[in-house]
Amino acid sequence: MSATETTKYVGAPILRREDRPLLTGVGTYVDNISLPGTAYMVVVRSPYAHARIRGINLDAARAAEGVIAAFSGAELRDDWKAPMPCAWPVTPDMKSPEHFPLAVEEACYQGDGVAVVLAESRALAKDAAELVEIDYEPLDAAVDVWESSQDGSTRAHQSLESNVSYVWKLETDDVAAAFDAADVVVKRRYYQPRLIPNAMEPRAVAARLEPNGDVTLWSTTQIPHILRALAAATLGFSEAKLRVIAPDVGGGFGSKVDVYAEELLVLALTRRLRRPVKWVEERSEGYVATIHGRDFVTEMEFAATKDGTITAVRANVTAAMGAYLQLVTPGIPLLGAWIYSGPYAIPNYSFTCTGVFTNTTPTDAYRGAGRPEATFVIERTIDALAAELGMDRIELRRKNFIKEFPAQIASGLTIDSGDFEGALDKLLEHLDLDGVRSEQKARRDRGDVTQLGVGFSTYTEMCGLAPSRILGAIGFGAGGWESATVRALPTGSVQVVTGTSPHGQGHETAWAQIAADQLGYAIEEVEVVHGDTSIAPYGLDTYGSRSLPVGAVALHLAGERVIEKAREIVAHQLEVSGDDLEFAGGAFTVKGSPDRTMHIKEIAWAAFAAHNLPDGMDPYLEATATYDPSNFSWPGGAHAAVVEVDTETGDARLVRYVAVDDVGAVVNPLIVEGQVHGGVTQGIATALYEEGVYDDEGNLMTPNLINYLVPSAAELPSFELDRVEARSPNHPLGAKGVGETGTIASAPAVINAVVDALSHLGVTDVQMPASPERVWRAIEEARQ
Amino acid sequence: MQRVALTVNGTRHEVELEPRELLVYVLRDRLGLTGTNVGCDTSSCGSCTVLLDGESVKSCTVLGVQADGTTVTTIEGVAGADGTLHPVQQAFHEHHALQCGYCTPGMVMAAISLIESGHASSEEEIRTGLEGNLCRCTGYHNIVKAVQAAAGAPA
Numbered sequence: 001m002s003a004t005e006t007t008k009y010v011g012a013p014i015l016r017r018e019d020r021p022l023l024t025g026v027g028t029y030v031d032n033i034s035l036p037g038t039a040y041m042v043v044v045r046s047p048y049a050h051a052r053i054r055g056i057n058l059d060a061a062r063a064a065e066g067v068i069a070a071f072s073g074a075e076l077r078d079d080w081k082a083p084m085p086c087a088w089p090v091t092p093d094m095k096s097p098e099h100f101p102l103a104v105e106e107a108c109y110q111g112d113g114v115a116v117v118l119a120e121s122r123a124l125a126k127d128a129a130e131l132v133e134i135d136y137e138p139l140d141a142a143v144d145v146w147e148s149s150q151d152g153s154t155r156a157h158q159s160l161e162s163n164v165s166y167v168w169k170l171e172t173d174d175v176a177a178a179f180d181a182a183d184v185v186v187k188r189r190y191y192q193p194r195l196i197p198n199a200m201e202p203r204a205v206a207a208r209l210e211p212n213g214d215v216t217l218w219s220t221t222q223i224p225h226i227l228r229a230l231a232a233a234t235l236g237f238s239e240a241k242l243r244v245i246a247p248d249v250g251g252g253f254g255s256k257v258d259v260y261a262e263e264l265l266v267l268a269l270t271r272r273l274r275r276p277v278k279w280v281e282e283r284s285e286g287y288v289a290t291i292h293g294r295d296f297v298t299e300m301e302f303a304a305t306k307d308g309t310i311t312a313v314r315a316n317v318t319a320a321m322g323a324y325l326q327l328v329t330p331g332i333p334l335l336g337a338w339i340y341s342g343p344y345a346i347p348n349y350s351f352t353c354t355g356v357f358t359n360t361t362p363t364d365a366y367r368g369a370g371r372p373e374a375t376f377v378i379e380r381t382i383d384a385l386a387a388e389l390g391m392d393r394i395e396l397r398r399k400n401f402i403k404e405f406p407a408q409i410a411s412g413l414t415i416d417s418g419d420f421e422g423a424l425d426k427l428l429e430h431l432d433l434d435g436v437r438s439e440q441k442a443r444r445d446r447g448d449v450t451q452l453g454v455g456f457s458t459y460t461e462m463c464g465l466a467p468s469r470i471l472g473a474i475g476f477g478a479g480g481w482e483s484a485t486v487r488a489l490p491t492g493s494v495q496v497v498t499g500t501s502p503h504g505q506g507h508e509t510a511w512a513q514i515a516a517d518q519l520g521y522a523i524e525e526v527e528v529v530h531g532d533t534s535i536a537p538y539g540l541d542t543y544g545s546r547s548l549p550v551g552a553v554a555l556h557l558a559g560e561r562v563i564e565k566a567r568e569i570v571a572h573q574l575e576v577s578g579d580d581l582e583f584a585g586g587a588f589t590v591k592g593s594p595d596r597t598m599h600i601k602e603i604a605w606a607a608f609a610a611h612n613l614p615d616g617m618d619p620y621l622e623a624t625a626t627y628d629p630s631n632f633s634w635p636g637g638a639h640a641a642v643v644e645v646d647t648e649t650g651d652a653r654l655v656r657y658v659a660v661d662d663v664g665a666v667v668n669p670l671i672v673e674g675q676v677h678g679g680v681t682q683g684i685a686t687a688l689y690e691e692g693v694y695d696d697e698g699n700l701m702t703p704n705l706i707n708y709l710v711p712s713a714a715e716l717p718s719f720e721l722d723r724v725e726a727r728s729p730n731h732p733l734g735a736k737g738v739g740e741t742g743t744i745a746s747a748p749a750v751i752n753a754v755v756d757a758l759s760h761l762g763v764t765d766v767q768m769p770a771s772p773e774r775v776w777r778a779i780e781e782a783r784q
Numbered sequence: 785m786q787r788v789a790l791t792v793n794g795t796r797h798e799v800e801l802e803p804r805e806l807l808v809y810v811l812r813d814r815l816g817l818t819g820t821n822v823g824c825d826t827s828s829c830g831s832c833t834v835l836l837d838g839e840s841v842k843s844c845t846v847l848g849v850q851a852d853g854t855t856v857t858t859i860e861g862v863a864g865a866d867g868t869l870h871p872v873q874q875a876f877h878e879h880h881a882l883q884c885g886y887c888t889p890g891m892v893m894a895a896i897s898l899i900e901s902g903h904a905s906s907e908e909e910i911r912t913g914l915e916g917n918l919c920r921c922t923g924y925h926n927i928v929k930a931v932q933a934a935a936g937a938p939a
Contacts, residue, residue, distance in 0.1 A: 015877055022885025023873045023892065025819015025859035032818035123804075200823050200831060200886040200920045250821070250886030251920050283824035504884030504921050670880040674922060678883065681923030705828035705918070713911040713924035 009513035009523050013670040016509045018502075021248075028247040030204035030218045035276035038206070039068045041266060042125040043279070044115040044132045045288065046107030049141035049359040049698020050156070053105055053114060053134065060131040061117050066124035069273060070117045070132070073102030079268040081236035084324070085259050087226075087477040088331035090355070094166040097157045097357070099324040101261035101268075106158055107136070108323035109359050110698055111288025113261055118269060118277065141359040141698035145320040146297045149356045156323060156357040165321055165355040166330060170337055172410050178312035178348040182303035186385045192373045193768050194295035194320070194692035196702070197366050198710050199503075201250020202281040203290055205263050207270040214241045215270060219263055221246045222256040223541040224501055226478065228533045230259045230327075235267055242267075246531040249503030253682070254365030255290050256503065257543045258327045262289070284704040292692055293366025295320035295358075296333065300340075300377040303348070308391050310400050312348035315340040315377065321355050322362035328369075329362055330355050331476065335370030335462075335544070338411040342378040343420045343460040343636055344400035349410035359698045365543060367682050368743040371461045376768075379457045379748035383755070384764070393752075397458050398424060405726070417726040418460055418636045419662050426722055427456075427638040427660045436642055444760050450644050453757025457639045457749035463737035464633025465544030481628035482546070483538040484555035486515060486562045488621040490608035492601045494519060494526045499539015500551035501531045505739065506671045507547060511555055513667055514733070518559040520586020520600055538626070545633065545737025548667065553731040554627035561623030566603040569621075572614040573606065574598065633728060635736040637661035639680070641749040645757040650776030652754050654684055658720040661741050664727050665734035672738050673721055679742020680719060685711050686743075687750035691769050709769075758782070788852040792817065793861025801848040808832040808843035810851070811858060819859040819889050823918070830917030833890035833897075834858045840897035842890075842916070859889035862896065872896050872934045881930035883921035891917050895931045904935035 021027050056072040077100065084099045102113045115132050119125035142148040142156040148163045156163050179185060199220075206218045215237065221227050224244040232239040249256065262279045270277045281289060296319045303312040319333040333353045340351050382400075386393040401420045408414045433454065440452040465471075468479035485497040496515050500507055512526040519526075530536050539551075563583055570588040571578040574596055581588045588603075590596040603621060606612065610619035642656035659676055666672050689709040693701045702708040727734030747768065754770045755763055762782035766774055785800045792815060799814050811817045811834070820843060823831030832843040835857040843856075862870040869877065872895050882888040891914070898904045898913040910931045911924070919927060 013880075016880065018885070019877045019882060020869075022882055022888050023859075023869065023876055024863050025817070025889050027819070027885055029818075029821065029886065031822070032812075034816075123802075198920055200829065200884065200918065201821070202823070248885065251884040253920070283829070284826065506883070674880050674883055674926060677923035677925040678921045679923075682920075704826045705824050706826050710918050710920065712915045712918055713928060714915040716911070716924055718907065718928065719923065719925050 007517045009517050010667050014509055014513055014523065014668055016506050017512065018506055018508050029201055029250055030206055030220050030247060031280045033206055033218055035206060035208050038276040038278045039118040039273055040122040040125045041269065041277055041279040042117050042129040043113045043262065044117065044129050046103065046110060046112045046114055048107060048136055048138050049110045049143065050139040051107045051136040052139060053103060053107060054137055055135040056115055057133040058115065060133065061128040064128035064131055066120040067128045068118045068120065070115065072115045073100065073104040076102055076268060077104055080234060082234050084261065084264065085230045085234060085327060086325040086329065088328050089475050090168050090330045090334060091166045094330060095160055096165065096325045097159055101264045108157060109361055110700055111361055112323065116265055118273065122280065143358055143360065143694050143696060143698045145295055145318055145356050145358055148358045149318050149354055156359045160357065163357045165325065165357055167352065167354050168334060169352045170411060171350040172348050175312055175314060175348045175350040179303045179314065182311055183306040184304045184385070184388055185301060186381060186388050187299065187301040188381050188384055190298050190300065190377050190380060191767055192294040192296040192298070192376065193686065193690065195293040195366055195686060195690055196287055196692045196708055197253045197255035197290065197293060199251035199253055199255055202283055202286050203256065203260065203262065204280040205266040206276060206278040207266045208276045209270055209274055214243060215267060216243045216245065217263065217267060218245045218247060220249050220256055222249065222252040222501055222503055222543055224531055224533055225499060225539045225541050227259055227263065231264060231267060234264055243534045246501050252503045253367040254293065254369055254543060257365045258291055287703050288361050288700055291326055291364035292322065292361045293363060294373060295363055296373050298373065298377045300381045302381055302385050304385055304389065308389055308396050308399050310344055310346050313341050313346050314350040317353040319353055319355050320358050320360065320363055322358060322360045324362045326362045326364045329364045332363065332365055332369050333373065334474065336374030338413045339371060339460065339462055340374050340378060341409055341411065342375065343402055343418065343458055345402045347410055360694055367679065368740045371740065371744045372683060372747060375457065375459045375461070375744050376748045380751060383752050393456060413462065414631060415460060415634045416631050416729050418634060419724045419726040420458055420636055422724040423636065423638040423660045423662055424458055426724060427640055427658055430658050430720055430722060431640050449648050450646050451757045453643050453645060453753040453755065455641045455749045455752025455756055457745045457752065459745045460634055460636035461741065461744045462632035462634060463545035463740055464549035464629055465546045466632060467630060468628050478540065479628065480540065480550065481626045482540055482551040482554045483624060483626045484551065484558045485622065485624040486555065486558040488519065488562055488600060488604035490605050492525060494521050496526060496528045496555060497536045498528060498530045498551055498555060499536055499541065500547040501542045502547065503542065505542065505547060506668065510548065510667045510671060511552060514552055514555055515559055518556060519562065545739040548735045549633040549728060549737050550627055550629055552735065553733055554625050556733055557625035557627055558623045561625055562621055565623060566600055566621060568614055568617065569603050569606055570598045573612055629730060631730050633736040635661060635663045635738065635741050637741065637745060639745040639749045641753040643750065643753040643757055645754060645775060647779055650772035650779065652688060652770050652775055654688065654750060655717055656720065657717060659742065659745065660722045660724060662724045662726050663738040663741065664736035665725065667735060675738045676721055676742045677719055679740060680746045681711065681716060683743040683746030684716065684750055687747040687768055687770060689769050786849050788849055790851045790854050790856055792856045793858060803847065803849055805848040806844050807846040807848050807851050810848040811843060817858050817860050821886055821889060823886065828918065830894060831887050831890040833893040833917060835893060835897060840894050859892060870896065872899065875930040875934035879926045879930035879933060881922060881926040887917060887919045891919060891927060895934065898931065899935045904931055907932065
């Protein structure tokens with residue numbers, strides 16, 4: 001939106017139109033969809049992390065009450081025309097074991113599906129699944145990512161010689177020399193705990209064969225368009241005969257950016273049984289059946305001069321793929337690969353990632369995907385460098401900030417905009433650092449049991465996925481554009497069709513704000529539709545903080561085309577040149593003749609009636625546009641956490657969290673703040689509470705919400721948010737992504753605060769999550 | 785099978801239940817009241833919270849047969865007959881206290897119970913009172929604000 005256009009909705013805290021159905025219990029989540037004659041599917045899963053399947057006996061299950069059918073992996077093998085898709089072969093020699101919706105000979109993680117049972121009700125299907133007899137030969141399991149990366153370690157797949165899927169490297173010319181020449185080198189090793197996404201709605205899938213042979217699939221997915229194409233390819237369906245609907249989707253955070261076994265099974269079985277099939281994940285089932293995030297070991301090094309100028313960065317990542325490569329698994333670490341220099345101007349750059357198979361649930365996108373992992377090691381290590389140099393942590397950051405934009409960074413990308421110093425200044429204004437420091441000193445002087453610490457994280461990240469040409473250059477299988485259609489309907493309303501697929505982000509409200517301002521309608525006159533491949537045929541869906549900086553830009557471009565078409569119609573009917581028309585507030589007016597005017601609603605009718613259009617013009621006032629971004633979106637900012645740590649119990653508690661973010665221009669501040677609240681919370685949870693733990697045999701020891709600590713309201717404070725605004729120069733909306741910033745920034749701020757609280761005791765590191773036991777041990781070790 | 789009579793949102797229902805059926809599935813599958821969501825299988829998340837004889841319960845921890853003779857209020861039953869939102873629903877809307885909406889019905893029911901029982905007088909009390917209801921989207925910030933507003937508590 002250019003500054004001269006008047007806006008009445010964009011920038012305002014418009015309340016969400018999505019809310020009412022969700023608040024009154026009439027949401028359309030997949031499990032609420034009831035299809036007559038449904039067969040309920042239950043997946044029988046391997047209890048072993050690694051086992052050979054010697055035999056499956058389904059006789060008792062098939063004979064059980066209410067059972068419609070049961071199948072082993074071998075019996076369905078011919079239903080798959082291709083293995084399950086991985087869209088990102090990151091190197092030409094990447095190893096990827098064949099992966100089918102049900103394992104046939106070898107189960108490779110606890111939870112790997114081996115058979116399905118379908119019955120008249122979910123309870124009867126579960127009862128019958130208990131009767132499936134499977135003869136397993138347990139095999140040794142590869143579990144720990146670092147150990148599994150070593151030569152001669154236990155193999156995760158019998159078919160692979162080693163567990164290494166790929167080694168991917170990005171390095172500038174003089175890194176070794178920069179390290180040799182450095183006054184100071186700090187090197188630290190970090191572990192990013194395995195995370196379990198836990199969108200509140202478990203996954204669910206339903207499908208129906210239509211009378212004409214088409215198949216309709218409802219899924220809790222973030223990617224109905226991608227799913228449609230890849231499911232059709234995997235099953236040998238005509239894509240034209242497959243309709244995918246993502247109705248109300250109860251959160252995703254990346255975990256629903258996948259083509260899952262259960263989606264393919266439900267489709268295949270709907271076709272086989274010729275009746276609707278439904279599968280609903282149970283939460284504990286989801287703990288093994290839905291992708292996990294993180295599980296990285298990172299060695300991180302900074303080289304610097306004595307005065308605190310960082311001259312080189314070297315990151316060496318060993319990343320768990322889990323048992324198989326899901327949709328984007330191998331690429332997740334690489335989404336951070338270009339930004340291990342953070343918001344700092346560091347001329348020499350080295351990043352290496354080794355992707356490693358383990359007998360664990362596959363990893364894939366979880367909020368931030370590669371960028372929280374990068375930001376964590378950068379922001380922890382810059383604190384370590386400050387300690388090494390005896391410099392103030394804030395001043396070291398400030399000294400190394402990129403200050404002028406656009407800035408080409410050593411990894412080769414260009415950060416087009418930012419205001420890192422402005423964000424940090426504003427953060428310090430809110431924080432009252434002197435007050436925090438004085439309270440900290442008082443507690444230290446008194447020897448209080450509960451100590452206070454403050455930690456910082458200054459960050460930038462690349463999101464708004466993504467320029468198609470760059471995706472092509474790095475091996476990704478699809479593009480990163482987005483599409484939108486704007487229809488000015490004949491009777492005075494507007495329909496916006498978007499290729500994005502929201503699952504809590506409020507696109508219906510925000511897109512309506514943009515279109516209403518642009519076209520001059522009341523917001524109530526704008527309807528936004530999405531998430532159904534039959535009404536929104538083109539799109540690349542919602543992930544990677546792309547919907548606003550890519551999808552809404554497509555909407556804006558489509559709106560411009562509608563305005564230009566309307567302009568031609570007005571020019572024709574009023575017999576003036578299009579250049580002589582001004583468009584504002586929904587009306588075209590002849591310059592200098594304020595009484596010669598036509599409103600866009602009249603034009604919409606005229607375009608529909610088509611009685612008097614310019615020669616050759618298509619009737620109807622509608623336009624479609626796509627937008628392929630020229631660069632990633634570069635949000636950034638400065639966050640601070642204040643924690644209290646009980647030095648006797650090790651309990652660390654967040655007491656304040658202050659975040660100042662640059663997310664470019666803001667369409668709806670309510671929604672932006674909500675995204676930051678939620679994102680920050682997930683990073684805090686990583687820092688203090690959440691960790692997916694396997695035992696040595698590959699049993700998930702945190703298999704449900706009892707053992708895996710998703711924080712409640714009681715663990716958290718209210719947050720203090722503010723913004724700086726460095727508009728994106730790439731597109732007319734000026735907006736940047738906001739969905740992941742909080743998660744990317746927050747974990748290191750919290751851990752830096754925990755370490756700061758204990759630094760006077762000699763503590764220099766606490767691994768995530770900073771559980772009471774870990775904190776207590778860190779204190780005890782420092783004392784010895 | 786066992787015959788059970790219960791009143792849900794003011795309507796009396798008689799249903800034949802297996803003893804193992806959970807109240808949440810009675811509501812969802814037998815009565816078609818799908819507003820009450822199932823978010824876990826360990827009674828951890830609170831998505832399925834309803835009012836049972838006026839008190840909030842996780843309807844996944846109550847057997848359908850235990851609800852015999854009770855009065856149940858679900859999310860479908862709290863707005864006015866004319867569609868006017870309940871003050872807690874309205875406060876959730878005005879404070880952007882929901883994103884994906886999946887935890888929302890349970891969160892609203894828990895908040896109603898918290899306010900009605902007089903345990904929503906401070907931020908700390910609200911946070912503690914909602915400990916049994918998990919939300920993955922909002923970080924609870926706006927939920928707490930909404931409950932404070934609905935309770936008339938000082939913000």
